[in-house]
Amino acid sequence: MSKFLQKNSSYLNQNSQLFGNEIILELDESFSGNLSSFQNQICNCHNCPLGQTRTNFVFGEGDPNAELLIVGEAPGEKEDLEGRPFVGRSGQLLDKILLAINRNRQKGTYICNIIKCRPPSNRNPNREEIDQCLPFLKHQINLVKPKLIVALGLVAAKNLLNLESSLKDLRGKVHSFNNVPLIVTYHPAFLLRSPGFKKEAWVDFQKIRDFLKD
Ligand code: SF4
Numbered sequence: 001m002s003k004f005l006q007k008n009s010s011y012l013n014q015n016s017q018l019f020g021n022e023i024i025l026e027l028d029e030s031f032s033g034n035l036s037s038f039q040n041q042i043c044n045c046h047n048c049p050l051g052q053t054r055t056n057f058v059f060g061e062g063d064p065n066a067e068l069l070i071v072g073e074a075p076g077e078k079e080d081l082e083g084r085p086f087v088g089r090s091g092q093l094l095d096k097i098l099l100a101i102n103r104n105r106q107k108g109t110y111i112c113n114i115i116k117c118r119p120p121s122n123r124n125p126n127r128e129e130i131d132q133c134l135p136f137l138k139h140q141i142n143l144v145k146p147k148l149i150v151a152l153g154l155v156a157a158k159n160l161l162n163l164e165s166s167l168k169d170l171r172g173k174v175h176s177f178n179n180v181p182l183i184v185t186y187h188p189a190f191l192l193r194s195p196g197f198k199k200e201a202w203v204d205f206q207k208i209r210d211f212l213k214d
Contacts, residue, residue: 031139035064038139042116048132050117050125056083060112060140062105067212069146069180070094071137072113072187073155074125080118085111090188094152097188097201101209108212110144112137114156130159141178148211149180153187171204174211183208 032038039059045051058075061084078088086094094111095104103109115125115133125133141149151157154167160177161170161184170184185204186197 048129054117062110066110067147075118093188149182157184
């Protein structure tokens, strides 16, 4: 564990139990001021049990000045092995969708997840894991300063928005996270399993494209 995390881990845990995520944001001042040094600060994190089971920490990647920041659920098997977000078939589909709105991982887009380590057997992340990891995502968003966040799938959407709703109810609206507009759409892994929903996803991504034009 890094000196930074050793110093702050018990404080994070104690305040998370007492006050939830909000108070942890005070620690933003201790976090680093650019993405690569922030990554170095937290890459050995063991604040939740996933630090013991991961192969690689998956920080996120893309344009550090992106207008569009995409947030998925959690690293899967391939992401855990490679230490990169959205690799494998769902990542390839995401890359195709981004290309269709004239974007890619190097151009105008940053990609990450609500948590940075893979849950065993790709189960959904639990509340403790999300509470421990979300302050890292919030700081990442503060550093990138995107114009728009896109949440991919229900797990990312409901944990970012703190809402118990269906994906159907969350789509088609502009929400807000960390004072940044947020749009919800389908996760590419779901689109691979249910290709009939690709048309609806394309409607969402056209809205995303148009939002970023304004
Ligand atoms: S999931 Fe997040 S909080 Fe848990 S060990 Fe990984 S980086 Fe730390």
